Amino acid sequence: MVLSSQKTLEQNALRIRKGIIQAICSNKGGHIGGSLDLADVLSVIYTDFIRIDPQTPKWDNRDFMIISKGHAGPALYSTLALKGVIDYSRLNNLNNPNSLLPGHCDRNKVPGVDATTGSLGQGLSIAVGAALGAKIKDSGQRVFCIIGDGESAEGQIWEAAQFAAHYKLDNIIAFLDWNNMQIDGSVEEVMSIGDPMKKFEAFGWNSTLVKGDDVLAIQKAINFAIESPNKKPTMIVLKTIKGRGAKCIEELPNNHCLGFNDDLKEKVLEELKERAVELDMEEEQWN
Amino acid sequence: MELRYTGGVAEKEPIQIFNETMRELFSEDDKVVYLDADLMGSLKTAQLWKDYPKNVFNCGIQEANMVGVAAGMYLNGFKPYIHSFSPFASRRIFDQVFLSIGYAQKSIRIIGSDAGIMATNNGGTHMSFEDVAMMRTVPNACVADVSDPTMFKALLKLTKDRNGVTYIRTARRNLKDIYMPDEKFEIGKGKLLKDGNDVTIVACGIMVATALEAAKELEKDGISAQVVDVVTIKPLDEDLILACARKTKNIIVCENANILGGLTSAVCELTSAKYPVRVKGIGINDSYGCVGSEDFLRKKYGLTIENIILQVKELLR
Numbered sequence: 001m002v003l004s005s006q007k008t009l010e011q012n013a014l015r016i017r018k019g020i021i022q023a024i025c026s027n028k029g030g031h032i033g034g035s036l037d038l039a040d041v042l043s044v045i046y047t048d049f050i051r052i053d054p055q056t057p058k059w060d061n062r063d064f065m066i067i068s069k070g071h072a073g074p075a076l077y078s079t080l081a082l083k084g085v086i087d088y089s090r091l092n093n094l095n096n097p098n099s100l101l102p103g104h105c106d107r108n109k110v111p112g113v114d115a116t117t118g119s120l121g122q123g124l125s126i127a128v129g130a131a132l133g134a135k136i137k138d139s140g141q142r143v144f145c146i147i148g149d150g151e152s153a154e155g156q157i158w159e160a161a162q163f164a165a166h167y168k169l170d171n172i173i174a175f176l177d178w179n180n181m182q183i184d185g186s187v188e189e190v191m192s193i194g195d196p197m198k199k200f201e202a203f204g205w206n207s208t209l210v211k212g213d214d215v216l217a218i219q220k221a222i223n224f225a226i227e228s229p230n231k232k233p234t235m236i237v238l239k240t241i242k243g244r245g246a247k248c249i250e251e252l253p254n255n256h257c258l259g260f261n262d263d264l265k266e267k268v269l270e271e272l273k274e275r276a277v278e279l280d281m282e283e284e285q286w287n
Numbered sequence: 288m289e290l291r292y293t294g295g296v297a298e299k300e301p302i303q304i305f306n307e308t309m310r311e312l313f314s315e316d317d318k319v320v321y322l323d324a325d326l327m328g329s330l331k332t333a334q335l336w337k338d339y340p341k342n343v344f345n346c347g348i349q350e351a352n353m354v355g356v357a358a359g360m361y362l363n364g365f366k367p368y369i370h371s372f373s374p375f376a377s378r379r380i381f382d383q384v385f386l387s388i389g390y391a392q393k394s395i396r397i398i399g400s401d402a403g404i405m406a407t408n409n410g411g412t413h414m415s416f417e418d419v420a421m422m423r424t425v426p427n428a429c430v431a432d433v434s435d436p437t438m439f440k441a442l443l444k445l446t447k448d449r450n451g452v453t454y455i456r457t458a459r460r461n462l463k464d465i466y467m468p469d470e471k472f473e474i475g476k477g478k479l480l481k482d483g484n485d486v487t488i489v490a491c492g493i494m495v496a497t498a499l500e501a502a503k504e505l506e507k508d509g510i511s512a513q514v515v516d517v518v519t520i521k522p523l524d525e526d527l528i529l530a531c532a533r534k535t536k537n538i539i540v541c542e543n544a545n546i547l548g549g550l551t552s553a554v555c556e557l558t559s560a561k562y563p564v565r566v567k568g569i570g571i572n573d574s575y576g577c578v579g580s581e582d583f584l585r586k587k588y589g590l591t592i593e594n595i596i597l598q599v600k601e602l603l604r
């Protein structure tokens with residue numbers, strides 16, 4: 001397996017962030033915080049690991065990606081555009097009438113989306129089923145899945161966790177977006193999650209903690225899960241910052257779902273542009 | 288009866304009504320509790336949470352557990368009101384509501400917000416058309432679709448000591464004022480909002496205001512329509528609906544829900560047994576929700592003044 005450099009991964013993460021802003025601004029608002037903070041992990045998965053065919057999104061033996069926190073649709077859509085699965089122009093239609101790009105991940109409308117999510121708590125079960133199917137087929141397919149920390153209050157997450165360990169589904173590589181935020185405040189004050197690493201370990205999973213914007217650490221963790229299967233599913237806990245990638249969003253007390261006026265858009269794009277200079281990407285379009 | 292309907296947006300949004308009514312309830316009765324599942328933000332109840340630490344609890348994102356917790360609190364004499372978006376306050380928790388509360392003869396009030404198309408930009412995954420049908424099948428349940436903020440307040444208060452399952456679905460915003468602030472409501476009593484001779488439009492929720500507008504337009508074409516707000520879909524005001532059936536012989540039902548099992552079904556079940564008349568339902572026809580503005584979704588699903596007029600004329604032809 002050829003692994004990409006830090007710079008390549010960070011460049012793609014920045015492109016994903018730009019696409020998220022494009023999509024969300026097309027409808028003057030949306031679930032920005034929990035989309036932006038996934039850009040780094042999505043960049044790593046889609047640049048180096050997931051085996052899909054952009055020309056044949058429904059290829060039978062593809063690896064699956066299940067975004068259980070369905071409100072991060074814009075992050076997945078932007079990634080799919082980067083990979084050429086959907087056209088960039090589609091990002092201009094988030095939630096428009098007759099939309100081909102619903103804000104919540106929608107497998108009926110958007111090629112490359114494997115799970116329709118939005119009712120929180122259901123995605124990890126779908127990932128588990130897909131992984132079990134791959135085991136039965138003996139196809140070697142892997143399943144990637146991303147769950148939220150607020151979402152992890154749902155009992156179904158833990159039903160799926162138990163199931164995955166029981167059936168030794170080491171072809172699941174899941175991520176917990178541990179941004180410590182949900183709608184009504186911090187996860188600490190609303191419904192504390194405790195130590196998620198220990199929890200998943202107790203459920204029979206491999207579990208590691210990684211900084212959510214450290215692309216090389218994420219790469220290493222995924223690579224380890226792939227190279228050293230031990231009959232256990234893997235949970236990579238990402239210590240993230242909700243809204244990561246744009247300080248003006250990060251700093252808001254609640255950035256779960258925001259309205260976007262031109263002013264805010266300008267500010268965010270300005271920050272992305274600065275980052276683009278650091279990453280030698282200023283020749284790409286930044287507004 | 289006197290109405291204050293003007294077509295304008297209500298003076299107080301349902302969100303504001305919920306907040307002020309819960310405050311009143313907490314001070315009247317310290318056994319009243321309000322549980323939410325990480326959607327206080329959408330009802331703007333964060334301040335309530337701070338002000339009433341013994342009455343307000345955030346359950347995090349675990350709706351089914353929230354119902355179980357409510358069932359347990361009932362054992363200690365508490366009177367739970369629980370809230371989530373309507374799909375998560377109905378289909379997501381149905382067995383818990385049915386068994387832990389309904390069958391076990393306990394009491395709960397469930398507020399499902401963003402009912403039907405009012406989920407707008409949250410889209411199909413957040414859009415409940417089936418909640419009315421599901422909740423109607425819980426024995427002795429009360430099911431209401433809020434048409435106006437005054438009615439919302441009344442329902443919250445009226446059901447505090449009601450036994451069994453109470454399900455109140457509502458929009459969070461964009462309701463119209465229909466009723467005078469001192470209007471009195473009763474569970475199982477509908478309101479005849481406008482008299483007429485040719486057809487009865489039986490409506491609930493956001494469709495009541497739409498029905499009033501349609502009736503006004505129909506008047507210009509010489510069609511005299513009466514308009515009923517059922518207030519509670521279950522128990523249904525049988526006397527009122529049957530009186531309307533006898534008088535106009537034609538009924539149009541308007542609802543922001545699936546007509547399968549919804550108010551349309553309820554009206555048909557009643558009239559077909561006791562006084563068969565022609566009934567036509569305007570509502571969601573066995574389909575899933577999708578994303579869009581209220582305006583777009585109204586057009587898509589036919590929940591418009593124009594469609595009511597069209598359907599009335601077809602029915603009367």
Ligand SMILES: Cc1ncc(C[n+]2csc(CCOP(=O)(O)OP(=O)(O)O)c2C)c(N)n1
Binds near residue numbers: 119256
């Ligand atoms: C079953 C269900 N309950 C409630 C909601 C409403 N909701 C959408 S996002 C969200 C908060 C999610 O928090 P978290 O999982 O931590 O996501 P993130 O912080 O990554 O955005 C809530 C309560 C929902 N979509 N589904």
Ligand SMILES: [Mg+2]
Binds near residue numbers: 148151179181182
């Ligand atoms: Mg979170």
